[in-house]
Amino acid sequence: MKTRSSLWITITGCCGLFLSTMIFFGCKIQSGNTIAAMNDSTKSFTAIVTSAKYADNLTRVEYKGRSVYNQYCRVCHGEDGDGKGFNAYNLKNSFGVEPADFTDSTFMVNHTMENIMNVVAKGGKRMNKSQYMPPWGETLNREEIENVVAYIKVFSRLKALGDLSK
Amino acid sequence: MMRPGSLKIVFTRVLLASLQFVVVFFINGCDERWKTYQEQYYEISSAKNSSIKIVSQVKERVIRNADLKISDKCVTCHLGVTDTLMIGEKVPFKKHPGKYLGLHPPETYGCTVCHRGQGDSVREEIAHGDGTRDAVLKGDLIELSCYVCHREKILEGSPVVSRGKQLLLDKNCVGCHLIDGLSPIKRTGPTLKSIGSKVRRKWLFKWLKNPKDCLPNATMPRFELLDEHADALAAYLMTFKDVDIESAKEVSVGDSKEGGNLARLVRCISCHPFNGTGGHLAPDLGKIGNKVNKKWLAAMLKDHRRFQPESTMPQFNLSDGDVKNLVAWLAEEFTDYEIAESEMQDSTKEKSDSLSIDIGRRIYKELRCSNCHDLRGNDDWLELGPVLTKTVNKKVDKIDFGNSTIPRTLPDYIFEKIRRPKVFATKTNLMKMPSYDISDEDAKDMTLALLSFASTKMDTGKYVVAQKETTPFEPQGEAGKLVEKYKCFSCHAIKGRGYNLAYDLSLEGSRLTRDWLYDYLMLSYSIRPILVERMPVFRFKSEEAKVLTEYIMEKLVSSDLNNSVVNGATSEMIARGKTLFDEKGCMACHIVGEKGGYVGPSFTIGIPIGNKLQAGWVYAWLKNPQAIKPDVLEPNYGFSDEDAKALTTYLMSLKKR
Incomplete structure (x- = not known):
């Protein structure tokens, strides 16, 4: 009689274990399917609104950086980052200074993220470059500088892609 | 019959089964990653902060606030949210971006009030709740959380929703739909009471078919009218003529070259683009010659507020000769002769009989034209479309998706309705809403803006500080009249009123010298060549310039500037x-x-x-x-x-x- 009851206990225990495991993993599989369904419909509102890619295939950080760039940097460094902005002509004529060309990949490779961030924050003079690059450290906060440097890096990437397609 | 021992056995079995369930749950739920995160965080923090040795215990951290019904353990892993040393670090150590936490200290507000998710778990998958209804909000969706508590129209911290709300106003969605919380309905289209004297009928027909064919950045939507319906509507509109213009004699031929010089001097291009080049405040004049009658153009240049009382265009001081020359220049230089020629060859019949006019009148009513345009000066608003603040609270099963194949959710419905309203049309329900050709980006922002109006049950009374309402600045006296005549607020802001296109004039009296200001008003030269939108030369009378100068030097000053x-x-x-x-x-x-x-x-x-x-x-x-x-x-x-x-x-x- 005693053996029979312990057998019963073991059987029920096993069933309980099996069931609870099933229930638990069942829930997991269920939620996994929902994610897959959401990703499938790329055109859905949720997909567009939560997408990590922004206009022109930029990341969120680069996209934010673009508006800072267009506001403060574009006038000299140019809309396409080629160093030929509206004011570049005057700088060359008056002082013989040319704004940096961000599409030049060799130039960009030689400058680390940290290095460019320093030039943006402290200005050209303190980084042994031209004094006509002003310091932005008091105007932009660290986050904005990070964003704008991320965007500056995009130009050489785009150029490289353009060269490849030729 | 049940023996006394069997009860004991049943009890043991149940106990054991539930115990096993708990054990399994514990093994599954046991995720110790947060401990690693905390150790890593203290390492980074000590490395950055050489002066202070950080000794902290590895333990679960929790923020509780009974009022807001939160119990958030998020800070167990996201340790650096308020730590300025953690700027630029990786998730989960990173500092929270923006000013949000300054205004909403996490000790009080926690995290899930805005981010959602399940705050009572330290296991990442459960806390973030990916794919479930309690998922952490991603991307721009996070901005909807602001509007759970705040009911202001524009919130600085939510740029996307604020932009969407502005678009809802600009596209005049509020013309047909009531949206509680957005400003009252205002007609955005021009007054049509003299349209018959203003435009050519061929142009009007083309415009009614698709406004973007005539003006690429037209605000008016496309109603997808049949040719005969557009023609009937044109016939009806052409009956609204201005008696004075009809009886006036033809504009005598002016000097087109002089007109061009004058246009460049007063800088029409600051606001009006010409075939895409120029400012963006006013309609493109590149093909104005194909559109309007010369007689109307002359009368408009003399006094445009007679036709459009609400216009933001300044009143220029133009003599009869100036008007004649400008009309000649506009008609000669800005007529597309290819279009004019194809119109000549166009053999479509224009019907102007009373039947067509009557059909036109019915179409005008049916399309709710009067919700954007005023035809007689005091038109009534016709029956409106659905109240959108109710729509956003609808249950999904109450929405008619028609034959469309989009996902069956409320946000998707709104998004698609904004982008392509006709998608939901069926044989029995043709859908009155016209097509606005709104881009995905704009539609997304507008959808978010609408979703932000959904009602919430959160009671946050004592946590929300309402924004102060201020009365708009109103210049008084003679200067006030001049500000109205020259529409200064169309470009300049003063003490919070007006637009930020040009310099904010609030401190102008402390900034400029009297002499310079007077001279500049008399002849506004170019100060910043980089700008397209420059100050027009208004050719002020010298008394007017004096009044404005005096007003600015007296009233728009600050005693802080010494x-x-x-x-x-x-x-x-x-x-x-x-x-x-x-x-x-x-x-x-x-x-x-x-x-x-x-x-x-x-x-x-x-x-x-x-x-x-x-x-x-x-x-x-x-x-x-x-x-x-x-x-x-x-x-x-x-x-x-x-x-x-x-x-x-x-x-x-x-x-x-």
Whole structure:
């Protein structure tokens, strides 16, 4: 009689274990399917609104950086980052200074993220470059500088892609 | 019959089964990653903070607030949210971006009030709840959380929703739909009471078929009318004529060249683009010759508010000769002769009989044209479309998706309805809403804006500080009349009213000298060549310029700006200012002498800075330019008081005697 009851206990225990495991993993599989369904419909509102890619295939950080760039940097460094902005002509004529060309990949490779961030924050003079690059450290906060440097890096990437397609 | 032992056995079995369930749950739920995160965080923190050795216990952290019904353990892993040392670190150590936490300290508000998710778990998958209803909000969706508590129209912290709300107003969605919380309905289309005298019928027909064919950035949507319906509507609209224009004699031929010179002088292009080039405040005039009658154009240039009382265009002082020349220039230079020729060959019949007019009248009513346009001066609003603040609270099963294949969710429905309203049309329900050709980006923002109106049950009374309402600034007296006549607020802002296209005039009396201001009003020359939208030359009468100058110098001043900063200027100070000026590379943007960049105003060409600006303002500007003009390009150099004083002294010494 005693053996029979312990057998019963073991059987029920096993069933309980099996069931609870099933229930638990069942829930997991269920939620996994929902994610897959959401990703499938790329055109859905949720997909567009939560997408990590922004206009022109930029990341969120680069996209934010673009508006800072267009506001403060574009006038000299140019809309396409080629160093030929509206004011570049005057700088060359008056002082013989040319704004940096961000599409030049060799130039960009030689400058680390940290290095460019320093030039943006402290200005050209303190980084042994031209004094006509002003310091932005008091105007932009660290986050904005990070964003704008991320965007500056995009130009050489785009150029490289353009060269490849030729 | 049940033996006494069997109850015991059943009890044991149940106990064991539930115990096993708990064990399994524990093994599954046991995720110790948060401990690793905490150890890593203390390592990074100690490395960055060499002076203080951080000794912290590894433990679960929780924020509780019974009012907001939160119990958030998020900070167990996201340790650096308020730590300025953690700027630029990786998730989950990173500092929270923006000013949000300054206004909503996490000790009080926790995280899930905005981010959602399941705050009572430290296991990542459960806490973030991916794919479930309680998932952490991703991307721009997070902005919807602001509107759970805040009911303001525009919130600085939610740029996407604010932009969406502005779009809802610009596209005049509120013309047909009530949206509680957005400003009352206002007609955005022009008054049509003299349309029959204004435009050519061929143009009107083309416009009604698709406004974007005539004007690429037209605001009016496309109603997808059949040819005969568009023609009938045109016939009806052409019956609204202006008696004065009809009875006036033809405009005598003017000098087109003179007209062109005048147009360049008063800078029409600052607001009106010509075939895509120019400002963006007003309609493109590139094909105006194909559109309007010369008689109407002349009458409009003389007094445009007779036709459009709400117009933001300034009233220019034009003589009859000026008007004649401008009309000649516009008609000659800006007529597309290819279009004119194809119109000549066009053999479509234009019907103007009473039946067509009657059909036109019915179409006008059916399409709810009067919700955007005024035809008789006091038209009634017709029956409106659905109240959108109710729509966003609808249950999904109450929405008619028609035959479309989009996902069955409310946000998807709104999104698609904005982008392509006709998608939901069926044989029985044709859908009245016209097509606006709204881009995905705009539609997304507008959808979010609408979703932000969904009602919430959260009671946050004591946590929300309502924004103060201010009465708009209203200039009084003669100057007030002139501000209205020349529509200064169309470009300039004063004390929070108006647009930010041009300089904010709130401090103008403390910034400029009286002489310079008067001369500039009399002849507004180009100060910043980089701008497209420059001040038109209004050709003020000298009394008018005097009144405006007096008003600005008297009323738009601040006592904080004190010109005495340059008192006792010595030649050493000027020399020091000059050295600073050269060292800091100011000339990258400003011209002095013959050298310099041309981003900011030149300091010596024309009127030198010493004759133009006041020292107190220059000093305050140098200390912090963004405090005066938030979006200005000039960097803040963080000058000390002494340096700023020396520079001000130097700049004020650049003067014509």
